[in-house]
Amino acid sequence: MVVGDLAQEVDVLVIGAGPGGYVAAIRAAQLGRSVAIVDKGNLGGVCLNRGCIPSKAIISASERYTGIKEAGEIGIEVSGDVTVNMPKLMEWKNGVVKKLTGGVKSLLKGNKVEILSGEAFFSGPNSVRVVTDDSSQTYKFNDVIIATGSRPAELKILPFDGKRILSSTEALNLQEVPKRLIVVGGGYIGLELGTAYAKLGAEVTILEGTKSLLPGTDPMLTKVVSRKLKKTGVNVITEAMVQGGENTGDEVVVRAQVNGEEQTFTADYCLVAVGRKPNTDELGLEYAGVELDERGFIKIDNQCRTNVEHIYAIGDCAGGALLAHKASYEGKIAAEAIAGLNSVIDYQAMPFVIFSDPEIAYTGLTEAQAKEQGYNPVVSRFAFQANGRALSMNHAEGFVQIVADSETKQVLGVQMVGPEVSSLLGEAVFAVEMGANAEDLALTIHAHPTLPETIMEAAEGILGHAIHMVNK
Structure with a gap:
C-alpha cells in the first residue's frame, strides 16, 4: 500500500456503482459536471449481480419449466421427462448479468464518467481514500454521492456459512436443485426464491415469524399468493420463531418455536432471508461527520443531502423502501441538486x-x-x-x-x-x-x-x- 499519496481532485465522486450510483453519475455528467465513480465490486451493484436480475432470471426459468410440465392441461403433450440442468441454467443467468453489466460500463464511458475500482473510505469531509489489494489513492471532491447499498442481514443464531446456510447471494448460484429447502423469512426475497426453487422441484418449507407472509403487504393480495403456494406444495409455517440451527455436513438442521413447541426441520440447504442492512459501517463516515439513524441508515433531506452540505446519500444506504428503482430515482434527484436544480424527492406514486x-x-x-x-x-x-x-x-x-x-x-x-x-x-x-x-x-x-x-x-x-x- 502506498502511504502519503498525492491526492487527485474530482468534481463529483459517486461511491457505489449500483442502480443508484451509476444513474447518479450519468445524470451528473449530463448536467456538465466532471464525474468519477468507484466500486469495490462489479458495475451494476447488488441489483444486477446478486439481486434483481439474477433472481428474475431464475424465476423466469422456473416458470418456463412449470409451464412445460403443465402443458398437458391445454393439449400440448410432452413425451419423456423434463429435467433441469442447473449448471446450464446458472450459466445462462450469468450471461444475462454479464450483458447488462457490460451495458452499464458502456454507458458510463459514453458519458465520460471515470470508473475507479477499489474500496472507498472517508478520510475527511472532502476526501476519500480508494484502496485496492496493492495500492491506495486519495481523491478530493467538491461533492460526493454515497450509493453503497445494503447486504443480507444475518441471524446470530443461524449465521451464514455459504455452504448449507445461505444468504440470497449463495442461493442465486446453487449448482443443483435442492431436494429440500428451508427458507427462514417470508418476505419478498424468501418468497420469490422459495417459490422458484419449489417450481424447479425442491420441497420447500417457509418459516415466517409473523402471522402472515409478506409482512406489511395488504392481506387481500397475499391471500391469493398463499392459495397458490399451497397448490404448488410449499409448506408455509407462520409464527415460527427460529431458535437456531447448524450445518451437519450433508444437511442443515433448523430449530423453531411453533405454537409453543420446539420443532426441528431438516433440509439440504437453508436460505436465511430476514431483511437487509445498510453498507454504512465500513465507510469511515465518522471522519466526514455524516449522521446515521439508530439502524445505521444515512439521514437525508428531500434533496438526498446529508447533514454535511456537499455530501449526498441515495438508495438502500439512505433507508426507506429498499428498491432499485427508488435508488435510481434518488440518484437523479441528488445529481440535479448538485447542479443547482430545484429537484426534490416525491414518493407519492412509488411502485x-x-x-x-x-x-x-x-x-x-x-x-x-x-x-x-x-x-x-x-x-x-x-x-x-x-x-x-x-x-x-x-x-x-x-x-x-x-x-x-x-x-x-x-x-x-x-x-x-x-x-x-x-x-x-x-x-x-x-x-x-x-x-x-x-x-x-x-x-x-x-x-x-x-x-x-x-x-x-x-x-x-x-x-x-x-x-x-x-x-x-
Missing part, C-alpha cells in the same frame, strides 16, 4: 412489485390508508377470471383493485395480484402520479384482448358502469 406466483404489484394508497388521510374512498375490484387474455393464458388468478376519492373520483391507489401485474403497474403509477381520475382511465381505449383491460374495467366500476362485472 412496489413482488415476483411471487401470481405476482403482486401496488402503488399509492390502500383503502385503509386513504381513510387515514381523510379521504372518503370508493373501491372497485375486477377479477382476472373475467379477462379474456388471462383465461387464454391459463393464468387467471387474482384481480385489479382501484381506490379512488368518492367525490372527485381521483385515483388514490391501485393494488394488483395476478398474471404479469409487474408490467401492468406502469399505467397505474402514471395515473396516480398525474392525479388522473377514474374517468381518465375508463375513457382510454384499451386493446382487446389484453391484460390492461382489467384496469379500464376497474375504473369503470368506480364510475358505476363496468361492462364485464356486476356494478355495486
Whole structure:
C-alpha cells in the first residue's frame, strides 16, 4: 500500500456503482459536471449481480419449466421427462448479468464518467481514500454521492456459512436443485426464491415469524399468493420463531418455536432471508461527520443531502423502501441538486412489485390508508377470471383493485395480484402520479384482448358502469 499519496481532485465522486450510483453519475455528467465513480465490486451493484436480475432470471426459468410440465392441461403433450440442468441454467443467468453489466460500463464511458475500482473510505469531509489489494489513492471532491447499498442481514443464531446456510447471494448460484429447502423469512426475497426453487422441484418449507407472509403487504393480495403456494406444495409455517440451527455436513438442521413447541426441520440447504442492512459501517463516515439513524441508515433531506452540505446519500444506504428503482430515482434527484436544480424527492406514486406466483404489484394508497388521510374512498375490484387474455393464458388468478376519492373520483391507489401485474403497474403509477381520475382511465381505449383491460374495467366500476362485472 502506498502511504502519503498525492491526492487527485474530482468534481463529483459517486461511491457505489449500483442502480443508484451509476444513474447518479450519468445524470451528473449530463448536467456538465466532471464525474468519477468507484466500486469495490462489479458495475451494476447488488441489483444486477446478486439481486434483481439474477433472481428474475431464475424465476423466469422456473416458470418456463412449470409451464412445460403443465402443458398437458391445454393439449400440448410432452413425451419423456423434463429435467433441469442447473449448471446450464446458472450459466445462462450469468450471461444475462454479464450483458447488462457490460451495458452499464458502456454507458458510463459514453458519458465520460471515470470508473475507479477499489474500496472507498472517508478520510475527511472532502476526501476519500480508494484502496485496492496493492495500492491506495486519495481523491478530493467538491461533492460526493454515497450509493453503497445494503447486504443480507444475518441471524446470530443461524449465521451464514455459504455452504448449507445461505444468504440470497449463495442461493442465486446453487449448482443443483435442492431436494429440500428451508427458507427462514417470508418476505419478498424468501418468497420469490422459495417459490422458484419449489417450481424447479425442491420441497420447500417457509418459516415466517409473523402471522402472515409478506409482512406489511395488504392481506387481500397475499391471500391469493398463499392459495397458490399451497397448490404448488410449499409448506408455509407462520409464527415460527427460529431458535437456531447448524450445518451437519450433508444437511442443515433448523430449530423453531411453533405454537409453543420446539420443532426441528431438516433440509439440504437453508436460505436465511430476514431483511437487509445498510453498507454504512465500513465507510469511515465518522471522519466526514455524516449522521446515521439508530439502524445505521444515512439521514437525508428531500434533496438526498446529508447533514454535511456537499455530501449526498441515495438508495438502500439512505433507508426507506429498499428498491432499485427508488435508488435510481434518488440518484437523479441528488445529481440535479448538485447542479443547482430545484429537484426534490416525491414518493407519492412509488411502485412496489413482488415476483411471487401470481405476482403482486401496488402503488399509492390502500383503502385503509386513504381513510387515514381523510379521504372518503370508493373501491372497485375486477377479477382476472373475467379477462379474456388471462383465461387464454391459463393464468387467471387474482384481480385489479382501484381506490379512488368518492367525490372527485381521483385515483388514490391501485393494488394488483395476478398474471404479469409487474408490467401492468406502469399505467397505474402514471395515473396516480398525474392525479388522473377514474374517468381518465375508463375513457382510454384499451386493446382487446389484453391484460390492461382489467384496469379500464376497474375504473369503470368506480364510475358505476363496468361492462364485464356486476356494478355495486
